[in-house]
Amino acid sequence: MFEDRIDAALALYPSLHDRVTNDTLVVGIPNGGMVIAHVLSKALHTPLGFVLVKRIPHPVNKKYAVGAVNQSSVKLFAHHGISKKYLDTQCKIIERDLANSAEYYSLSIGNESFNNKDVIIVDDGIASGATALSAIEYIKKHDPKSITIAVPVGSPIGLNKIEGKVDHLISLLQPPEFRFVSTYYENFNTCSLSVIDNLIRHAKNTDHQKTIY
Template sequence: MFKDRNDAGKQLAEKLMGFKNKEVVVIAIPRGGLPLGAIVAKALNAPLDVVLTKKIGHPINKEYAIGAVSIGNKYITDSVGASLSYIDEETRRIRDILRQRQDQYYKNSKPKDLKDKIVIIVDDGVATGSTMLATIALIKDEDPSRLIVAVPVSSVSASEKLYNSPFVDEVVCLHTPKDFRAVGQFYEVFEPVLDKRAIQILEESNKRLI
C-alpha cells in the first residue's frame, strides 16, 4: 500500500538511481503518471515529458480496456464483443480528445527528442497493460537506445505482457499482487489528477533544467 502518488514516486525513484545523470528522458503517462514522473525525473536529473494515450473501453463496460489509442497508433488487446465500427468510432473520438490535450500540454514547449536516449516510462500502475503497450509502440518508433517501464504496482497478467514485450529492455515494478482488482486499491489516497494540475507539474519539472 502506498500513501499517495508522491510516496509511490519516491519509492520508484530509489530503484532507478542507477540511471542518474545519464542520457535519460522520463516519460509519464497522463494524468496519473505525472506526479510520479516528476519525482523520478528530479531524482535522476532528467527531463520530463508525456505521451498521450487513452484506453478504448468495452462497449458494455467502459472501465474494461479492450485496447488503447495514441494520436498515431492503435493497439487492440481484446476485441471480443466490440464491433469494428465501434472501435473505429471510439478511435476517432479519443484522437480528438488527445489532439486537444496535445495543444494544452505543449502550449509552451515541444515534445522531447527520444532518439538514442534511455527512455523510462512511468505510470501510477498497470491494470490490463493495453495503454502501456500502446505507449511502448509509440515510443519505440522514435528509436530510443533503451526502453524501461517503471511502475509501483501491476496486475500479474499485465506484468507478464510487459516482460514478454520484445520492445522493453527492463521492467521495474515494485509490487505484483495476486489480488489485483484496480490500481487505486493500492493507494490510501488516489484522487484524480486534473489536466490543469498535470500541465503545471510538467512545466514546473522542466523549469529546473533551464
C-alpha cells in the same frame, strides 16, 4: 498500498537512481503518470517528457481496457462481443482528446526527442497492459537507446504482456489477486490538466510538498 501518486513516485526512486545516464529521459503517460514522472524527473535530475496514450474502455466495465490509442496508431486486444462501431466511435473521441492534450503538453513541457535516449516510461499502474504496450510501440518508432517501464503496481497479466518488449521492467507491487490500479492507493484522485499544470508550474523543489495537489 501507496498514500498517493507522489508517495508512489518516491517509492520507485531507489529502483531507478542507479539506472540514470546522461541520456536518460523520464516519460509520463498522462494524466496520472505525469505526476509520478514529474516527481521522478526532479529527483533523478533528468529531463521530463510525455507520451500520449489513452485506453479504450470496455463498454460495460469502464475500468477495464479493451485496447489503447496512441498518437499514431491503435492497439487492440481481445474484445469478443464488442462491436466495431463502438471501437471506431471510441477511437475517434480519443484521437480528438489526444490532439488537444498534445497541444497542451507541447506548450507546457516541450517536445523531448526519444531518439538515442534511455527512456523510462512511468505510469501510476498497469492493469491490462494496453496503455503501456501502446506507449512502448510509439516510442520504439523513434529509435530510443533503451526502454524501461517503471510502475508502482502492476497486474501479473499486464506485466506478462510487457515483459520481453522492453529492456527493463520494474513493478514494486505485483498482487496475484489484482483488481484495479486505484485499489492500491489511499488517494487516487482524478488528474485533470489543471492539476498537471499546477504541478509543473509550482513544484519548485524536490521535497514535493503535498499542499499543491
